[in-house]
Amino acid sequence: MRVSILGCGHVGLVTGACLAEIGHEIMCTDNDVTKMNILERGGLPIYEPGLSTVVDRNLRAQRLSFTSDLGETVRFADVIFICVGTPPLRNGDADLTAMDAAAKLIVTEARTSKLVIEKSTVPAQTGQRLKQALATYARHSISQFSFRVASNPEFLREGTAVFDFLHPERIVIGVEDEAAETQLRKIYLPILEQRFPCPLHDSICPQTPAPVLVVTDISSSELIKHACNTFLALKISYANLIADICEKKGANVDQVIEAMGLDPRIGSGFLRPGLGFGGFCLPKDIQAFTRMAERAGVDVALLHAIEGINRHRVESFMQKLHQALWVVKHKHVAVLGLSFKPDTDDIRFAPALELIRQILDAGGEVRAYDPQAMEKAKVELPTVKFCESAYEAAQEAEALIVATEWEEFRRLDWALIRETMSRPLILDGRNFLQADAMRALGFEYYGVGRPLEEPAREAIS
Numbered sequence: 001m002r003v004s005i006l007g008c009g010h011v012g013l014v015t016g017a018c019l020a021e022i023g024h025e026i027m028c029t030d031n032d033v034t035k036m037n038i039l040e041r042g043g044l045p046i047y048e049p050g051l052s053t054v055v056d057r058n059l060r061a062q063r064l065s066f067t068s069d070l071g072e073t074v075r076f077a078d079v080i081f082i083c084v085g086t087p088p089l090r091n092g093d094a095d096l097t098a099m100d101a102a103a104k105l106i107v108t109e110a111r112t113s114k115l116v117i118e119k120s121t122v123p124a125q126t127g128q129r130l131k132q133a134l135a136t137y138a139r140h141s142i143s144q145f146s147f148r149v150a151s152n153p154e155f156l157r158e159g160t161a162v163f164d165f166l167h168p169e170r171i172v173i174g175v176e177d178e179a180a181e182t183q184l185r186k187i188y189l190p191i192l193e194q195r196f197p198c199p200l201h202d203s204i205c206p207q208t209p210a211p212v213l214v215v216t217d218i219s220s221s222e223l224i225k226h227a228c229n230t231f232l233a234l235k236i237s238y239a240n241l242i243a244d245i246c247e248k249k250g251a252n253v254d255q256v257i258e259a260m261g262l263d264p265r266i267g268s269g270f271l272r273p274g275l276g277f278g279g280f281c282l283p284k285d286i287q288a289f290t291r292m293a294e295r296a297g298v299d300v301a302l303l304h305a306i307e308g309i310n311r312h313r314v315e316s317f318m319q320k321l322h323q324a325l326w327v328v329k330h331k332h333v334a335v336l337g338l339s340f341k342p343d344t345d346d347i348r349f350a351p352a353l354e355l356i357r358q359i360l361d362a363g364g365e366v367r368a369y370d371p372q373a374m375e376k377a378k379v380e381l382p383t384v385k386f387c388e389s390a391y392e393a394a395q396e397a398e399a400l401i402v403a404t405e406w407e408e409f410r411r412l413d414w415a416l417i418r419e420t421m422s423r424p425l426i427l428d429g430r431n432f433l434q435a436d437a438m439r440a441l442g443f444e445y446y447g448v449g450r451p452l453e454e455p456a457r458e459a460i461s
């Protein structure tokens with residue numbers, strides 16, 4: 001099938017590339033000129049594992065194309081995915097300006113009737129507003145074409161987005177007519193049957209079970225996405241609450257969480273305590289969800305608590321740094337990891353950046369290293385020294401913070417790092433390193449919700 005993609009952010013790019021990979025003909029566009037310049041030259045504006053392979057081979061196979069011509073993209077196909085950004089407004093609401101602009105663009109440029117599919121994360125009932133907007137713009141421009149709407153939220157995680165798209169557990173479609181359901185089923189057929197040579201494994205992926213197709217009305221489909229992200233955030237905040245209690249009571253959060261996760265009703269996913277959740281999805285989605293529910297007259301105390309716990313993670317971690325260093329001013333602190341999570345260069349709402357800002361505010365000097373996110377972080381943090389390696393960042397440091405759990409940090413020569421630091425102090429914001437192993441190497445080690453060594457307990461209490 002021919003499919004058009006409006007918006008070349010994380011979602012649009014992965015959707016476009018993966019739909020091409022399963023055999024469709026895809027044209028993608030974005031109104032961000034810088035982004036389109038990169039894409040039209042064969043580059044990628046984001047780092048996402050596996051994406052460049054998929055993009056390259058589909059560009060070569062001429063199943064995928066990028067153009068800055070918005071009108072051409074609208075006319076390319078009768079099925080259009082809207083993958084534009086829905087960033088948070090100051091009051092927490094989702095900013096739907098780009099959705100509205102996409103509706104206007106589609107009506108203005110269409111020369112045939114279209115099925116318009118919202119993939120962007122939006123509050124429930126946005127589909128209804130989108131339908132009204134399309135109808136209003138069509139009336140004003142005396143368009144003779146019809147514009148139907150469907151919802152198809154994405155559940156991609158940055159860092160594993162290509163895998164998630166090709167091997168989902170479920171595909172949710174919100175439709176209000178049979179034709180839309182048929183078109184969406186046809187688009188996803190190779191994925192629903194898991195019948196395609198998987199680019200990640202270079203062979204058919206026989207182990208992956210077929211996903212469940214969930215067909216709902218449009219508002220339910222929209223709500224499913226917000227409800228899922230909010231529940232994930234709830235699990236993380238709950239784990240962080242448990243970590244705080246463990247710390248006060250001398251218990252070990254690793255053991256508590258492991259035992260909790262063995263109960264299938266709870267599950268072990270998204271219970272890792274630490275600096276809290278960041279990124280462009282969980283923080284903004286929970287805000288938009290809360291605002292929407294609040295306006296609908298629903299008691300949202302629980303949702304406020306999820307956010308409240310998360311907001312205090314960095315602050316309470318800073319207290320640990322203050323307690324360990326006593327005075328932070330003029331001290332050199334090494335920060336490993338800047339992206340909001342590993343395997344991405346995305347620094348939006350990254351706890352690491354907020355932490356660095358607070359260290360700088362306290363007069364500390366930060367030397368940072370991240371495998372992928374330094375180019376983006378340099379723009380945000382001009383006074384930080386960005387290093388070529390974790391070793392360079394750690395040299396002469398009086399404290400080292402693990403802010404993002406990149407796998408390469410596990411394999412560092414920690415004995416060497418210990419020798420080059422001016423004080424061998426580790427604050428592990430992700431409980432990523434083995435506490436015992438670090439202490440055996442001679443580090444003073446503090447994690448989150450992990451028991452302290454005797455002397456450290458005395459120092460901190």
Ligand code: UGA
Nearest residue numbers: 154155156157158236270271272276277278279281340341
């Ligand atoms: C999230 C959801 O997981 C996806 O299902 C969804 O499609 C996506 O948002 C979206 O709405 O587009 P993502 O933002 O890529 O995906 O990141 P997550 O893997 O959810 O991690 C979010 C944050 O939570 C990160 O800062 C991570 O470090 C933190 N986290 C995650 C924890 O602190 N503890 C955990 O146990 C898990």
